[in-house]
Amino acid sequence: MLSVDLLSNALVAGLLLGGFYAAVSIGLAISFGQLDIVNIAHPAFVVVGSYVAWILNSRFGLDPVLVGLLAAPLFFAAGVAIYRIYYAAFERTGQESLSGLAFFFGLMFIVEVGLMLAYGVDYRLVSAGYIGKSFNLGPVGLPLRLVVPFVAALALTGGIWLYLARTFTGRAILAVAQDPLALQLMGADPVRVKQFAFGLATATTALAGALLIVIGPVEPSVGREYIGRVFAIVVLGGMGSIGGMFVAALLLGIVESVVSTFAGPSWAPAVAFGVLLLTLALRPAGLFGRR
Amino acid sequence: MDHPRSFLRGWLASGLAALAVALASGSAQAAEPLKIGFSMALSGGLAGAGKAALIAMEIWKDDVNAKGGLLGRPVQFVYYDDATDPSKVPGIYTKLLDVDKVDLVVSSYGTNEISPAMPIVMRKKLVFPSLFGLAVNDQFNYDRYFQIMPAGPQPKLDWSKGFFELAKAQNPKPKTVAIVAADSDFALAAAAGARENAKKDGFNVVYDKTYPPSTTDFTPIVRAIQAEKPDLVYVASYPPDSVGMVKAAREVGLKAKMFGGGMVGLQFAGIQTNLGPMLDNIVNYTFWVPAPTLKFPGIDEFLKKYEAAAKGKGVDPLGQYLPPYAYAYMQVLGDSIEATKGLDQAKLAAYMHGHTFDTVVGKVKFGKNGEWAQSRVLMVQFRNVKPKDLDQFRDPGTQVVLYPPQWKSGKMVYPFNE
Numbered sequence: 253m254l255s256v257d258l259l260s261n262a263l264v265a266g267l268l269l270g271g272f273y274a275a276v277s278i279g280l281a282i283s284f285g286q287l288d289i290v291n292i293a294h295p296a297f298v299v300v301g302s303y304v305a306w307i308l309n310s311r312f313g314l315d316p317v318l319v320g321l322l323a324a325p326l327f328f329a330a331g332v333a334i335y336r337i338y339y340a341a342f343e344r345t346g347q348e349s350l351s352g353l354a355f356f357f358g359l360m361f362i363v364e365v366g367l368m369l370a371y372g373v374d375y376r377l378v379s380a381g382y383i384g385k386s387f388n389l390g391p392v393g394l395p396l397r398l399v400v401p402f403v404a405a406l407a408l409t410g411g412i413w414l415y416l417a418r419t420f421t422g423r424a425i426l427a428v429a430q431d432p433l434a435l436q437l438m439g440a441d442p443v444r445v446k447q448f449a450f451g452l453a454t455a456t457t458a459l460a461g462a463l464l465i466v467i468g469p470v471e472p473s474v475g476r477e478y479i480g481r482v483f484a485i486v487v488l489g490g491m492g493s494i495g496g497m498f499v500a501a502l503l504l505g506i507v508e509s510v511v512s513t514f515a516g517p518s519w520a521p522a523v524a525f526g527v528l529l530l531t532l533a534l535r536p537a538g539l540f541g542r543r
Numbered sequence: 544m545d546h547p548r549s550f551l552r553g554w555l556a557s558g559l560a561a562l563a564v565a566l567a568s569g570s571a572q573a574a575e576p577l578k579i580g581f582s583m584a585l586s587g588g589l590a591g592a593g594k595a596a597l598i599a600m601e602i603w604k605d606d607v608n609a610k611g612g613l614l615g616r617p618v619q620f621v622y623y624d625d626a627t628d629p630s631k632v633p634g635i636y637t638k639l640l641d642v643d644k645v646d647l648v649v650s651s652y653g654t655n656e657i658s659p660a661m662p663i664v665m666r667k668k669l670v671f672p673s674l675f676g677l678a679v680n681d682q683f684n685y686d687r688y689f690q691i692m693p694a695g696p697q698p699k700l701d702w703s704k705g706f707f708e709l710a711k712a713q714n715p716k717p718k719t720v721a722i723v724a725a726d727s728d729f730a731l732a733a734a735a736g737a738r739e740n741a742k743k744d745g746f747n748v749v750y751d752k753t754y755p756p757s758t759t760d761f762t763p764i765v766r767a768i769q770a771e772k773p774d775l776v777y778v779a780s781y782p783p784d785s786v787g788m789v790k791a792a793r794e795v796g797l798k799a800k801m802f803g804g805g806m807v808g809l810q811f812a813g814i815q816t817n818l819g820p821m822l823d824n825i826v827n828y829t830f831w832v833p834a835p836t837l838k839f840p841g842i843d844e845f846l847k848k849y850e851a852a853a854k855g856k857g858v859d860p861l862g863q864y865l866p867p868y869a870y871a872y873m874q875v876l877g878d879s880i881e882a883t884k885g886l887d888q889a890k891l892a893a894y895m896h897g898h899t900f901d902t903v904v905g906k907v908k909f910g911k912n913g914e915w916a917q918s919r920v921l922m923v924q925f926r927n928v929k930p931k932d933l934d935q936f937r938d939p940g941t942q943v944v945l946y947p948p949q950w951k952s953g954k955m956v957y958p959f960n961e
Contacts, residue, residue, distance in 0.1 A: 261766050269760045364586070372857010373590035375782055375808070377817035379931065384821055386794040395762055395794035467759060468790075469783045469814065473587050477757045512763040517754035518726055 257391040262513040263506060264392050270505025271402030272467060274409055274498045275460045276478055277485040281497040282412075282453035285486045286429035287446050289338070290353045293360040295475030295482060297454055301327065301461015302376070302470040303367055309378040316378045317404055320462030324455040331454025334359070335447045360475070367472035375469035383466065401463035408459060412452070413494045425449040429492050488528050490541025500539055503527065576619035577612065577886075579876075580645030582635040582660070584652055587627025588756075588781070591811065592865050593652045595858040596674060597622070599866035602848050603873040613880045621645050625656055632659035640667055646886055649872065650674050652865070654729040661685065670879075670891045672872045673913075675865065677702060677732045680912050687892040688913035691872035693830055695918025696910040699736035703777060705922035705946035706804045706826060707740040710775050713957055717774030717800050721750035723764060723788075724779035724805075733779035733805040741777075749773050758784065761791035768797070775801045782808025786818065793821050800958035803827035809925075810864035812936055819930035824959045826924045831863050831904060832942040834952040837921075839905040845870055861936060871902035922946040924955055 276298055283291040304323045305316035314322075342352040382396035416422035424445045427435045432442035464470060485504055489496030507527050508520040515523070531539065584593030604618050612618055621643045625631045632651065639645045640663070648664060650657045650673035657676035661683050664671045673679065673690045678698040680688045695701030710717050720741050724734035731753065741748050749771040754764060761784070768776055776799040778788055785808035792802060803825040808814050810829045815822065831837055849862040859866075876891075878900055883890040900907040910916040923942040928935065935941045943953035 255770060258766060258770050262763050265760060265762050265766070272759070368586055368590070368857075373586065373594050374813050374857050374859060375591055375786075375811070377786065377814065379817065384790055384793050393762075393766075393795060395791070397790060397794065398760065398762070467787075469786050469817075471588070471591065471783075473590075474783070481757075509760070509763045512754070512758075513767045516752040517758060517764050518752065521755050521757065 258513060259510070260392050262510045264394065265398070265513075266506030266509030267502060268394070268398035268402045268505070269509055270502035271405040272398065272463055273481065273485055273505055274501035275401060275405035275456070275463050277482045277497055277501055278405075278409055278412060278494065279453035279456035279460065280482050281486050281489065281492075281494055282425070282449055282456075284483070285489075285491045285493070285497065286425060287449055287453075288429075289335075289348070289356075289450065291356050291453070292353065292479060293356040293363060294453075294457065295478040296360040296363040297327070297457035298461045298464055298478070299367065299470060299472065299475040300363060301458040302465040302474075303371060303461070304458065305462040305465050306376040306378055306470070309380070313379075315380055316462040316466050317380075317400060317459070320404075320459035323458040323462075327458040328451040328455035331451035332447050334454065335450035338450075339443060339447070364472045364475075371472075373471055375471050376465065377469045378465050380466065397467060401466060404459060404463055408456060409494065409498045412456070413498075416494060421445070421448060425452075426492075484525065484528050488531055488538055490538030493538070493540040496538060496540030503539075575616055577614065577616040577647075577880075578619050578621050578643065578645040579647045579649060580621045580636075580639035580643060581649045582625040582632050582639075582651045582656065583622050584627040584656060585624035588783075589627040589653055589656070591782070591858060592675075593627070594856065595853065595862055595866050596652050596869035598852050598856070598858065599845075599849060599862070599869035600873055602845065602852060603870050603877070607877055613877055614884065614886075618877075625651055627656070629655050629659045632656055633663055636660045636663040640669075647876065647880075649876065650676065652869075654679055654732065655727060658682070658728065661688070668888055670876075670888055670895065672876050674869055674872055677729050678736075680914070685913070686896075687888065689872075689875065689895050689909050690914050691868045691875065691904075691907070693904070693915045693919035695920065696912065696914050696916060697918075698914050699732050700739055701736075701918035701920055702733050702828065703737040703740050703804055704918065705828070705920055706737070706775075706777060706801070707744045707746070709826065709922060709946055709955060710746070710801055711744050713800070718747055719749045719771070719773045720746045720775040720777060721768045721771060721773035721799070722748060722752075722777045722779075723750065723768065724753050725781055725784055726753045726755050727781070729807075730779035730781070730805070734777075737777045737779065737804065746775065754784070756781065756784070758787070761787040762795060764788075765791040765795045765797055768799075769795055773799055775799060777804035778802070779805035780807065782811065782814060785809055786814060789818055789821055789825065796960075798960060800960075801826055802959045811859045812861040812863070812933055813859060815928070815936055816931060816933045818928075819932075820928050822925035822928045824924060824926070824956050826922055826945065826955065826959075829864060829921050829923050829942070830919070831867055832921065832923055832939070832944060833863070833937060834939045834942070834944045834950070836944060836950045836952050837905075839903060840901070841903040842867060845903045860933065863936070867904050871900075871904045871907065874902045875900050875907060919947065919950070921950060924953075926953075926956065 280294045283289045305319045308314045308319045342348045386395040428442045428445045485500045489500035507524045511523045512520045623635045654676045657679050670687045675692045724730040785806040879891045879894045908916040922945045
């Protein structure tokens, strides 16, 4: 039986979950969506973000989301370094398609094994005042464990969207995605722009990782659960569209939550990916993709 | 004169040398290691448990080797990481038996990793001590399978029996139950058993669904359960899902009278410490807690060694759930080898079937299907759990044993939200 209370709760839970998906996917929307770099290691970087949040939370009691923000510049620098290697080894020689994919696949394993060797395989969790608490708006319950990631994701997406749309570097990133040669003719260096963009994409994983560990326990290989989902969100939203990615993430979250509530959780991924296939059949470039 | 004397000396010397070579080769043969092979989840989702199990097994190996090994031979392990990937398991056991030529094999950790090894082990007619497989032998009926988890002769049913027995004893008796399980071998078997027990005990199942292992948010599931107003909620889940389910139940304010059952992960000290008071009144299965009724000979000494060995390795720091059983299944194998004085698989199997073993997890007696002859799935209830306090789980009282009656250490708080 369809209850209005249950439906409104399912919609809100889906919205909150979608916000979290957006935070995990936004870096990939830049690296894959705009730079055409198939960064399959993106979820593994997110897990590194989770471990940084866990270390500083368990040792110094710092709030995990704050840790995510503080660690972002370090992740930016790591992203820049990774892009330099990727460019020198693959992109410059035109081998980025298959060899580049293998590079990021290997990187994913190195990250996982590195975390395993350094911190073991036990599940890691963080403590924060808002975890396990919720408040009600009428009949709708809002768990803070999901509200905090949603608000953070909203701020992150809004900030990056504004940055890309309003700043010179942001527009250069959009330009390099469309026509790197034209950008070069304008006197800008596409490699430097891409390097900066990849750094930015990696910086977002620091915050996304912090949000992941706020929601649930993390172990070194948990990132693999998200590979399919984050690529699906970027493709569904439309390659290169940050706004599209956000809408796609919310859509996927809502579909999962509503299906889980009314038809059973085992149907949720099937229906969510069914929506992806249907959308791509009707709009091959995704919801807001450039043609 | 010199010539015969030097000949005699040379002859004597060569004789002594030959004797020395013979003795040396004899002792080398005696020192040939006894190789035990296995796959283990050392990476991937079950690695936390797999690595803890390996630590316990290494402690057993060191204990045995310190006493001179088995059959006068030092014990050596040959193992490979199955990465919590069942598809890797058959290849690993084939390599262990055909390339590494191990003398004996034992299982990896968990149902999903044990089942794929069974056809290979059965083909070679080897005894197969197994670690925490739920009802694996229901499909194979292998008479050399010996499973150390105390799930009892009917593992599927015995797994959740205590939960429903406790519910049945309440006055007024609860009427309805929701069953939710992860979409994987172990959880599906646990849910199937819960379904049967519910039917047998006259409970009406008002919600019965599975969820995919990739589920991130459990609040929609808990809300859907809440909408059906069940008296009992039986959950069969893996560690990350168990945490998600407990948090969602607290956030939603689940109103069930009993909540828990078959949640893996709530036995791990790291998760227990983090969840803290959120665990209060949950009734869940486990296999050992530091209750006065469960102080078996050797358990404290083993746990002390485990805690020291686990330090800094990123595994369960207390190791009360799986490690004692990982030590015990090696004890069963070791005792059987010593008693039968050899590696004859038929003799080992016959001994394991006919003998009661004294282990760190108490007396172990196997039934016909290789499961424990009598179930000892404990139902414990978390009580007055303090936040962020690992040490409280070393003491009795935080987890009260409610079932089976002979191991009971306290009374149940009912209903769950009291």
